Amino acid sequence: MPRKGKGPKGKRNGGRDDPAWSRTDVIEREHMHNDRLEKYYKAQNILPEQEWDQFLEAMRDPLPTTFRVAGSRQAARVLNDIIKDVHVPHLAGVVFEGEALSPPQQIPWYPDGLAWQFNVAKKVLRKSPEMKKFHSFLVFETEVGNISRQEAVSMLPPLFLEVEPHHRVMDMCAAPGSKTAQLLEALHAHDTLTSSSLPSGLLIANDSDYKRTHLLIHQAARLPSPALMVTNLDASIFPAIKIPSGQTAFAAGTKARVAAKKQYQLLFDRILCDVPCSGDGTLRKNPGIWKHWSPMDGNGLHSLQLRILQRAMRMLKKGGRIVYSTCSINPVENEAVVAAALKSIPGFELVDMSNHLPGLIYRPGLTAWRPTVTREINTEFATYEEYVQSLDESERAGSKMLESHWPPSPGEAESIGLTRCLRIYPHLQDTGGFFVAILQKKQPVRPPAASTKRTADAAEGLDRADVKKPKLDTQEDDKEPEVEQPDDADEELPEEPEETSMEVDQPVSTNTALPAEPKIRFKKGKTAEGASAHFKENPYTFIEPDDLIVTACVENFDLSANFPGGNMLVRNPAGDTVRSLYMVNDIVKSIVQHNDFARIRLMTCGTKVFGKQEGAEAKRDGVDSHFRVLAEGLPVVLPFVGPRAVAHADFAALRILMEGYYPLTSGFAEPFRSMIDAKANGSYVVRFQPGQLGDATLAHELVLPIWKSNVSVTLMLDKRAKSALSLRIFGEDITSAARDAAAKKQKGESEATPGAAVVDAPVPVLEDDNADVLDSPTATGAAEEE
Ligand SMILES: C[S@@+](CC[C@H](N)C(=O)[O-])C[C@H]1O[C@@H](n2cnc3c(N)ncnc32)[C@H](O)[C@@H]1O
Structure with missing residues (x-):
């Protein structure tokens, strides 16, 4: 990153006392000069002379806001259609302080039109009622990950990776x-x-x-x-x-x-x-x-x-x-x-x-x-x-x-x-x-079989793959892995020596005659052991498919026989209560099992699918295995969830669940009411059918987790996810949390409404492994109703 405070005090660069430089992020256009930068890039001939001024002027213009509709293709298209068919027409023709505003436009090169650009100042976003609504939509969808605010050019590298x-x-x-x-x-x-x-x-x-x-x-x-x-x-x-x-x-x-x-x-x-x-x-x-x-x-x-x-x-x-x-x-x-x-x-x-x-x-x-x-x-x-x-x-x-x-x-x-x-x-x-x-x-170009040395070797039982790789001088005898010489036939190369580190400060030679392998040697204090000694993350332990926790989840969620119970892991020090179960796929499981997690400094892997329900409700039932399916893990386990763990509901039921923290089961219409009353207390999955409710449309089936208690039901979504969902479906935030926040604000309390957030507000970082902020005053769900 550029060093600070070392610019020359020239006229064009401004001096250190120049107030324009007192904050690095607020700079007047006339101060946007740097003699060294201009001289250096001119010397590189990066552009034809006639484009130079245009280039420099563009560098001084503020960057337009750009965002990308995220998620898997199907989900992204649905949200993109909402932007295209609802928001863009709504924003077309909006005038603010006498000036016509431009609605967002699709970035021409981004596949499927899933990336957008718009040039509206923050002030306008906050003050124009139409823009404000679109802005709230963007904020909440960004928070739940459906929209990624990202520079247009930063979207390029993954597209080229295919x-x-x-x-x-x-x-x-x-x-x-x-x-x-x-x-x-x-x-x-x-x-x-x-x-x-x-x-x-x-x-x-x-x-x-x-x-x-x-x-x-x-x-x-x-x-x-x-x-x-x-x-x-x-x-x-x-x-x-x-x-x-x-x-x-x-x-x-x-x-x-x-x-x-x-x-x-x-x-x-x-x-x-x-x-x-x-x-x-x-x-x-x-x-x-x-x-x-x-x-x-x-x-x-x-x-x-x-x-x-x-x-x-x-x-x-x-x-x-x-x-x-x-x-x-x-x-x-x-x-x-x-x-x-x-x-x-x-x-x-x-x-x-x-x-x-x-x-x-x-x-x-x-x-x-x-x-x-x-x-x-x-x-x-x-x-x-x-x-x-x-x-x-x-x-x-x-x-x-x-x-x-x-x-x-x-x-x-x-x-x-x-x-x-x-x-x-x-x-x-x-x-x-x-x-x-x-x-x-490059794929290897294989010469005709008869003429190759390799074939001759193979005939003698000396396939190159059988030749031991020469030892590196840093390698200890007892650490020698079973190495195989790279062979065109293998997709996987043999293992490299483990405890090695490149000489960091050594200039890199560009001499093509040198062997391809960089010079590898130990660096004092910079071994894998050294790096892993300070690694304080929790270990990863796979639990047996017949472990009581897994079998209880299989039972409660009616999981099908192909549920990969052997791919569940916990991240608790030995003896601690299990709070969350993570699921990984086969290749991740293999890597975790065959590599020291501290050596590869593994911070996390897979996704959390089940979490322990710790409220009084679970305790009263006396069941230690009261695990609920987590909203974030639901899409992963859904293909395995059986009919016993699923309830079906209509759009009206969704509205009730969004509006209240713990709506009573008696408040729902039939047949959902009887269906849910008949179920034992615990975690379930609800499939909400598409429908129409006043102006609001639920265009596609929605699947969400709930917790059923003695007399009430709770939607197990965190409050940001609930608000985003509400804005997407109902066009406004009808959640209990939003109502509470609005009421507090009215009382003059300092808590801001979610709608007042800005698109680029820093998103809070959830570092706590068990953090799951539910939309309830207590976060322990329905237990509080009694
Ligand atoms: C340009 S940023 C990456 C941006 C990122 N790819 C994205 O799209 O969000 C470069 C990153 O490299 C990291 N970094 C710096 N030196 C590194 C190193 N030796 N090995 C791995 N990461 C490094 C920095 O911490 C920084 O997060």
Whole structure:
């Protein structure tokens, strides 16, 4: 990130005492200048001369608000139709203070029209009654995860990855997680409106910043998935993940003894490297960068960016794809990284996806650039050699510039195909600046069988797969894993040595003659054990399918025989009461079982499906296994829930449940009333049928969890989810919580109504594993009625 407070006190840059700079996020347009930035980018020839002013002016304009309709395809389309058919027509023709406002418009290149842009000032959003209503809709749908407020360009990388539900996917630098959410949605593309699919694939979302992984967990909780794992590691030294051969997809013809090996390294089909960068493409959103921008930020980040990309390349399957992206327009952070990575690891190519998103306007990657060797912009050295020759011996030793900061030769740049990278500039489509490169690991080209050395070896029983990998000098004898030499026939590479760490400060060579493997050695105090010693998260324990808790859930929810009871885990220290049950898919289960969770710094995995009902109600019944199905986990378990645990209701019943905390069963119409009265106390699932109630329409079946008590029923949704649902269906917030808040406000109390929130208000982070804020004054549900 740009350093603070170091800008020169020139006229155009403003001095430190200049009040315009006293807050980095509030800057007058006339102060949006930075001589170094302009000089540096002019020297890079990033744009034709005639576009330069347009580019700079666009960088000074505020960024339009953009959002994406999130969720699996089916659910997203339904919500998108509401925006298109209800909100947009309602907003068309709205005039505020004499000016006509434009309704939101679909972003032309986003598939299925699911992304929107609108240019309305915050003041207007808050004061125009029509906009206010739309704004409330956006706020609540954002809070429950149906809408993602995201910069348009930030939506690009996952689109180029083309994730499918069976893919094994890695998001190397994932926090706060807007792209992780897109990747999860792609894994869950087969979800229906009411139930989640159980994808066979996997998404590991990683970030090295512990606090930011909590943002990630919160973001991902909006699309609960049994296929998700969140880790907290330095992506540049991400360890090999072990999986048993049972989870390995072997190509036809793989030797039986190769397939019989116990463990393999998990390789990925898709990897996103959305690396840390200087962020100068976000100037429109973060105008403070105008003051602090320095080319040395990009120079300094280059090495880490390269190491992260190289690590990703080593974890990719043949035929797999990596998207490398930054929100910077600096070639040193972009093309230079891509070129150095491709030169250092053979077998990869840049993919031409220029026609992938019709309507997207971009510019091709650069093939030449001039890194600056000083902060004040000295781009006089055309090559690294020239630069090195200009230094005396002591300067050479102290220089942080690397050969890979400079461009490859024109011939190399052409053979690498650097122009296949995509550069997005603010003036092209009113967005932020961005860079994307799509790399693919080539499928092996097999020479004719008779002529290969491999076949000859195989005939002698010397298949390459049987040759032991040479030991690395850091490897201890007793730690030697069963290693297999990479073999074209295997999809999974053998495991890499575990206790290793790359030399972080070592300049990365771009010499293609060097072996592909980076120099690996222990770093003092930086072993996997060292990293895991400070890892204080709870362990993961799978419970047996015949455990009393599971069998009670199977009984209470009438779960079908194919319910994956063996995929349930708890996160409690031994002996503690079980509060929540998580569900994972098979590949996540395998990973958890075959890897030390502290070594891979596993923050969370899977999704919570059942939670203990701890109220007096459960205690009075004397049942220790009173687990309720959680709203967030319901879509995942719904396909297994049997008829005994399901009630059917109409739209009117939904209204009653939304309006009251604990509506009495006697207040419902038949047949729901008798049906629910006849049920024992406990957790159930209600299927609400589509219908019409006054002006409100329930267009699709809705499935929600309830808790049934002696004389009342509670809708088990947290209050934000309830409000979002209410606004979506009834066009207003009819919930008890909203009424209470309004009443309090009227009494002059300070509590704000939810409708007064702003779209970009910080979303609270739910860090508590057991947090489940129900829409009730006590959060223990119906127990309070008596
Ligand atoms: C550009 S942001 C990622 C944004 C994210 N992909 C999204 O769409 O929300 C870069 C992230 O990289 C993380 N990071 C920095 N160094 C890292 C490293 N060595 N390994 C993994 N993550 C790193 C930062 O904490 C930051 O969250």
